Amino acid sequence: MTKALDPRTKLLIVLCLSSLGLIITHPILLTFVFLVGLLISMAFKGDFFSLIKRFKKVLYLFIAMIILQSLFTTGGEPLVEIGSVTLLTTLGFQRGFGYLMRVLIILVCGIIVATAKMRHMVQGLVQLGVPYDFAFMASIGIKFLPLLVEEIQDTFVAIELRGIDFKKLSLKAKLEIISYIFTPVFAGALMKAKKLSLSVECRGFRAYDQRTSILTLKMNSLDYLWIALTLTLTIWSLYLYLIY
Amino acid sequence: MISPKLVVEASQLTFQYKKKFPYILNNVSLNIHEGQIVGIMGLSGSGKSTLIQILNGIIPNRIPGHLSGQVSIHGQSINNQDVDFLARNVGTIFQDPDCQIIFPWAEDELAFGPENLCRPPTEILSTIDQVTRSLNIEHLRYANPNHLSGGQKQIIALASVLTLNVPFMILDESMSQIDDQGREYVKQALLTLKKEGKAILMVEHELENLSIADTIYWLENGHLKKREEV
Numbered sequence: 001m002t003k004a005l006d007p008r009t010k011l012l013i014v015l016c017l018s019s020l021g022l023i024i025t026h027p028i029l030l031t032f033v034f035l036v037g038l039l040i041s042m043a044f045k046g047d048f049f050s051l052i053k054r055f056k057k058v059l060y061l062f063i064a065m066i067i068l069q070s071l072f073t074t075g076g077e078p079l080v081e082i083g084s085v086t087l088l089t090t091l092g093f094q095r096g097f098g099y100l101m102r103v104l105i106i107l108v109c110g111i112i113v114a115t116a117k118m119r120h121m122v123q124g125l126v127q128l129g130v131p132y133d134f135a136f137m138a139s140i141g142i143k144f145l146p147l148l149v150e151e152i153q154d155t156f157v158a159i160e161l162r163g164i165d166f167k168k169l170s171l172k173a174k175l176e177i178i179s180y181i182f183t184p185v186f187a188g189a190l191m192k193a194k195k196l197s198l199s200v201e202c203r204g205f206r207a208y209d210q211r212t213s214i215l216t217l218k219m220n221s222l223d224y225l226w227i228a229l230t231l232t233l234t235i236w237s238l239y240l241y242l243i244y
Numbered sequence: 245m246i247s248p249k250l251v252v253e254a255s256q257l258t259f260q261y262k263k264k265f266p267y268i269l270n271n272v273s274l275n276i277h278e279g280q281i282v283g284i285m286g287l288s289g290s291g292k293s294t295l296i297q298i299l300n301g302i303i304p305n306r307i308p309g310h311l312s313g314q315v316s317i318h319g320q321s322i323n324n325q326d327v328d329f330l331a332r333n334v335g336t337i338f339q340d341p342d343c344q345i346i347f348p349w350a351e352d353e354l355a356f357g358p359e360n361l362c363r364p365p366t367e368i369l370s371t372i373d374q375v376t377r378s379l380n381i382e383h384l385r386y387a388n389p390n391h392l393s394g395g396q397k398q399i400i401a402l403a404s405v406l407t408l409n410v411p412f413m414i415l416d417e418s419m420s421q422i423d424d425q426g427r428e429y430v431k432q433a434l435l436t437l438k439k440e441g442k443a444i445l446m447v448e449h450e451l452e453n454l455s456i457a458d459t460i461y462w463l464e465n466g467h468l469k470k471r472e473e474v
Binding site: 117143198203206 | 300351
């Protein structure tokens with residue numbers, strides 16, 4: 001039922017969630033926003049937990065940043081102390097936790113967007129008045145990301161086939177190899193981008209300022225219900241937050 | 245008997261990227277008629293890709309260089325023509341389908357070209373019906389091209405050009421990345437297009453891929469010769 005929602009409705013939900021994530025600073029309220037977003041993404045059949053698994057390595061980086069932010073924030077009551085040195089304060093903990101919640105809200109927003117078909121999302125943006133070129137570029141970016149990852153993986157396999165076990169190398173040696181592969185990988189990606197641009201131009205891309213579409217999105221009563229609910233909850237939450 | 249109409253006329257094409265650089269093409273002439281499949285072979289660096297880029301207008305519109313000679317389609321010169329004219333008259337299918345297919349739904353891919361040319365949606369849908377029927381790929385219409393075989397992807401790329409209803413099609417080593425079954429699939433599709441009167445230019449490395457060509461040329465040192473003359 002929710003999968004049939006217009007992508008513009010999903011964009012509005014994402015806009016509201018991310019705005020709340022930006023404006024609200026209280027960690028408990030941010031947790032509440034995240035949980036609401038998580039429930040919405042689950043209602044749209046988005047798989048939050050498999051995304052967490054896929055981006056495990058990036059998440060470690062975020063967690064490290066959160067710990068660093070917590071440790072370097074002074075103010076508030078001390079929570080962890082070693083001798084006379086304060087390691088963690090209540091303010092540091094609040095900020096670190098708030099940062100984690102914001103990252104999770106962004107992830108949940110990404111999941112909600114990802115539940116819409118790419119073509120529908122592009123059309124939704126076009127019908128919202130975004131020029132087709134911009135909407136198209138965004139969709140091409142999404143297409144190119146896995147290609148770039150594939151290119152990097154292939155290069156690493158090629159290195160390993162030459163007898164180098166990347167995992168056993170020191171950090172310095174790893175960085176040196178990464179600097180070597182950087183140029184060919186990005187040159188390859190640029191070549192692919194050039195081929196793609198020639199291919200779309202040969203099919204008349206940007207021949208005119210306007211273009212037609214076989215797809216026209218129409219909102220239904222369910223969309224209007226979601227929009228009304230989202231706007232009401234967002235405005236009400238902001239009102240309560242700003243007043244109290 | 246009425247002789248088939250001349251679709252593509254390339255005469256005395258000479259090209260170099262910069263004045264002091266060597267000639268990539270030297271006085272190359274080529275004619276392709278309706279329902280004719282012409283094959284071009286040549287070693288790497290022989291100028292095959294440059295010739296394709298001149299025939300589809302990428303040179304000199306997108307890639308600059310010193311070009312002399314003339315390319316006409318149905319008697320109309322393609323020099324200094326806009327994107328609209330070129331897209332309506334020349335279709336190019338490149339080597340790697342992954343660099344051509346943009347959308348995760350074949351129907352969107354097929355609609356992309358005509359949508360760019362502002363054709364009405366009802367007309368686009370009926371063209372897609374017609375093209376998918378003609379290539380016998382109705383079952384692929386709602387498929388995700390990323391989940392298809394190399395041959396099927398290349399057919400989708402071919403169909404996405406056909407929906408523009410171009411009279412002249414160029415295939416740039418389009419069979420190099422697909423298996424034997426895929427090649428047969430593409431060849432059958434090209435024979436169907438030949439029957440429909442399309443002028444087709446195939447540029448290939450392997451002679452076997454040109455088994456359906458009516459005439460085969462060899463491009464070497466910027467000169468184009470019939471294969472029998474080499």
